[in-house]
Amino acid sequence: MIRIAAVGDVHVDKDVLGRYRPALEQLPGVADALLIAGDLTRHGTVEEAKCMATEFGDVGVPVVVVLGNHDHQSDQQDALSEVLRDAGMTVLEGDATVLEINGHRLGIAGAKGFGGGFAGACASSFGEREMKNFVGTTEAIAERLGAALRGLDCDALVALTHYAPVPETLVGEPLEIYPFLGSYLLGQAIDSAPTALALHGHAHHGSERGRTPGGVPVRNVAHPVIKQAYNVYQLLSEDVDANLATV
Amino acid sequence: MTPQLDEYVEAEIQRLLTETGAVAEQGITLQRREHLLVLGGEVESAQRRDEICRQITAKFPDVEIACDIGIVRAAAPSEVEEIS
Numbered sequence: 001m002i003r004i005a006a007v008g009d010v011h012v013d014k015d016v017l018g019r020y021r022p023a024l025e026q027l028p029g030v031a032d033a034l035l036i037a038g039d040l041t042r043h044g045t046v047e048e049a050k051c052m053a054t055e056f057g058d059v060g061v062p063v064v065v066v067l068g069n070h071d072h073q074s075d076q077q078d079a080l081s082e083v084l085r086d087a088g089m090t091v092l093e094g095d096a097t098v099l100e101i102n103g104h105r106l107g108i109a110g111a112k113g114f115g116g117g118f119a120g121a122c123a124s125s126f127g128e129r130e131m132k133n134f135v136g137t138t139e140a141i142a143e144r145l146g147a148a149l150r151g152l153d154c155d156a157l158v159a160l161t162h163y164a165p166v167p168e169t170l171v172g173e174p175l176e177i178y179p180f181l182g183s184y185l186l187g188q189a190i191d192s193a194p195t196a197l198a199l200h201g202h203a204h205h206g207s208e209r210g211r212t213p214g215g216v217p218v219r220n221v222a223h224p225v226i227k228q229a230y231n232v233y234q235l236l237s238e239d240v241d242a243n244l245a246t247v
Numbered sequence: 248m249t250p251q252l253d254e255y256v257e258a259e260i261q262r263l264l265t266e267t268g269a270v271a272e273q274g275i276t277l278q279r280r281e282h283l284l285v286l287g288g289e290v291e292s293a294q295r296r297d298e299i300c301r302q303i304t305a306k307f308p309d310v311e312i313a314c315d316i317g318i319v320r321a322a323a324p325s326e327v328e329e330i331s
Contacts, residue, residue, distance in 0.1 A: 023324075
């Protein structure tokens with residue numbers, strides 16, 4: 001059994017310091033790893049990254065994150081990532097990591113993702129250079145995510161993105177902004193591997209549960225959606241012991 | 248006189264809340280009533296909620312606002328979901 005805690009869109013700055021700590025201190029008793037689905041900061045500054053490292057660092061379980069669009073706002077994403085790595089976190093962008101947990105190998109492939117929309121209303125690589133760049137950005141990210149997922153040798157495979165891979169978890173958001181919230185290309189990448197669970201954030205007004213066309217469970221763990229410090233998901237269930245009740 | 252709350256004003260406020268460094272919120276909803284703007288959504292701290300109202304009032308002093316923005320809870324979960 002593996003238990004994964006997950007949250008996204010925590011937007012840490014100095015005014016948030018201490019808010020998550022009481023819940024995070026319980027982590028080692030309820031989960032084996034913490035995955036954070038982007039928008040770790042408000043403006044993507046190094047100072048905010050240090051706040052993020054203080055709030056979410058040293059929580060007693062491995063922490064694996066991807067960046068979100070807010071983390072790119074100040075063009076300091078590389079320095080920001082370095083601060084988080086120095087704090088012991090794993091920062092994924094089109095690559096993967098494997099955690100040894102309870103005798104199992106948990107593989108996590110992650111990428112920020114990008115927009116473009118979904119079947120029936122998706123952007124095409126056509127016309128102005130800006131439009132081709134927009135779609136091309138998502139294509140390149142999805143390709144790297146798919147390759148990272150397919151390249152993992154593990155017992156349970158999790159995809160971690162900021163942008164959404166399916167429209168179901170966007171329900172509640174205005175339809176008009178779906179193309180800025182995710183892309184079917186991410187779902188296609190997730191479906192190209194034996195993914196057990198896909199986690200994303202970004203859609204604050206979206207819905208928690210969805211499934212890719214290939215049948216992979218998708219969970220929107222944006223903080224305003226789950227309305228608690230993190231959710232806990234159980235994979236490879238062969239026994240149930242718990243400080244938490246299974247639902 | 249209270250200005251007409253038309254969709255141009257709404258769009259300008261929506262962009263203000265995202266593009267103003269002190270706010271940087273993309274998840275605030277705006278509901279236009281005849282002479283009232285109702286703000287919704289959730290943010291991470293009371294300071295952020297108050298700053299949103301301050302920014303709108305500073306830029307649009309004649310717009311009356313009602314703030315229904317909440318602070319998103321950060322308690323530990325009591326349940327685990329089994330994925331199958």
